[in-house]
Amino acid sequence: MNEFLDAVSELSTNTFTMSMATEQMELLPVVDADVLKNSFIPSLSFSGKITPSPDIVNKEIICLGRIQDFFSAELESLQAISLKQILEKGGSKDLFIESKEQSRLFIRYKKKFYFTSPKLAESLCARIKLYGDAIYDTSVERTAFIARRLKNEPQTLTALIRTLPGSGIRKIMMLGSGHYQYIPQTIFKDVVDALQMMAKERPHCHSWKVNSFVSTVYLEFPDMGTRFQKEFQLPDHFIPGICITTSDTCDASLSAFPTWRIGDSIVEGPGILMEHNGKASIQAFPESISREILSKYSGFLKQMKHFQDLRIANPEEILSRLFGKLKIMKAVGKKRTLRLIPERSESFDGTTYRAYDLIVNLLQLPADCTLPESPAKKLRRAVYDAVFLEDKQYARR
Numbered sequence: 037m038n039e040f041l042d043a044v045s046e047l048s049t050n051t052f053t054m055s056m057a058t059e060q061m062e063l064l065p066v067v068d069a070d071v072l073k074n075s076f077i078p079s080l081s082f083s084g085k086i087t088p089s090p091d092i093v094n095k096e097i098i099c100l101g102r103i104q105d106f107f108s109a110e111l112e113s114l115q116a117i118s119l120k121q122i123l124e125k126g127g128s129k130d131l132f133i134e135s136k137e138q139s140r141l142f143i144r145y146k147k148k149f150y151f152t153s154p155k156l157a158e159s160l161c162a163r164i165k166l167y168g169d170a171i172y173d174t175s176v177e178r179t180a181f182i183a184r185r186l187k188n189e190p191q192t193l194t195a196l197i198r199t200l201p202g203s204g205i206r207k208i209m210m211l212g213s214g215h216y217q218y219i220p221q222t223i224f225k226d227v228v229d230a231l232q233m234m235a236k237e238r239p240h241c242h243s244w245k246v247n248s249f250v251s252t253v254y255l256e257f258p259d260m261g262t263r264f265q266k267e268f269q270l271p272d273h274f275i276p277g278i279c280i281t282t283s284d285t286c287d288a289s290l291s292a293f294p295t296w297r298i299g300d301s302i303v304e305g306p307g308i309l310m311e312h313n314g315k316a317s318i319q320a321f322p323e324s325i326s327r328e329i330l331s332k333y334s335g336f337l338k339q340m341k342h343f344q345d346l347r348i349a350n351p352e353e354i355l356s357r358l359f360g361k362l363k364i365m366k367a368v369g370k371k372r373t374l375r376l377i378p379e380r381s382e383s384f385d386g387t388t389y390r391a392y393d394l395i396v397n398l399l400q401l402p403a404d405c406t407l408p409e410s411p412a413k414k415l416r417r418a419v420y421d422a423v424f425l426e427d428k429q430y431a432r433r
Contacts, residue, residue, distance in 0.1 A: 040253055041224060044221035048220045056195045060145060062143065097117070098116065100115050117135075125204060150206050151207040151208070164189070193213065196209045231278070231325070237260055242255065254295060258275055261275035272298055290310040291308065292324075304416045349389070355377060355394060359376075364415065395423055399423075
């Protein structure tokens, strides 16, 4: 837990927001030297302009300039940032490569120079209502179109900026509207403290992941799980928990989802979402967790208790049907589904079987499948719903 809280605290420390008037923003697109030479201004020679060696231009220097210069009859000035300069300023080769090959855009605002995130295009284009594949076109033409829109329809944006620790490098991660509400990553500590008060138990940290865009932590309450097992007298140990995800770059709003862990498998239920807008209330978020998640834990186990008394005689047939009903095939793909159904059926002993056993079989599925994060999350969400299906879904047809 302490490692996770330290990680989000460091991220928050190096992040700030700032209002930017679009009419004062200068977009500086990156252009490959050979593209500029061969396509935009055929008569231009780079020899002596930046470096005598075209190879060095392509490998160690990022070429950029003002938009108007690229479309003028004669290129007045071509700016450049070298790998050496970035390293001397405290940056890295990865930052150099990202800027040259992915984000391909710099911004100057009030005489200050900013790197940009590869994902900046999504929020930048949203501000001028540009959608579709054009968002990911890193050409000078697209940047020129954006710049013209920003000049013709001026607005005040909220820039979220990260500073590279120990350097003077600043990177604009996203450009929100003037109504964007910044939610600092330190909110995790407030939520953990609130959960401790509400659950009468400090949550344990099962796992976490933090990057420049999204932070996710899986918290759980093992003592509560022990109390529930005694109360409902279930043969398996279910540990209740919460998955909390947030992002200050508009990739994800602040959200919380109920989780249950059985062995190594975690499943996720429907949760609550707080959007990045002026109506959002950070203070009310823990109250929503208490009302919509903590208070409903017992309902999950009541259902499991109920299904202990529901006998089924054809588990293989029902399992195949449930894969479709719960949209498991949509999460993991048809090929994997055709393999998983007979694999899951191997545990059936041919005698009468309880719906409870079948559901536990499904709840353990996420631990047995190696999947990328997106389909893995869909699978965790899909099998959770098996607990809340009507009895008729487990009956013979």
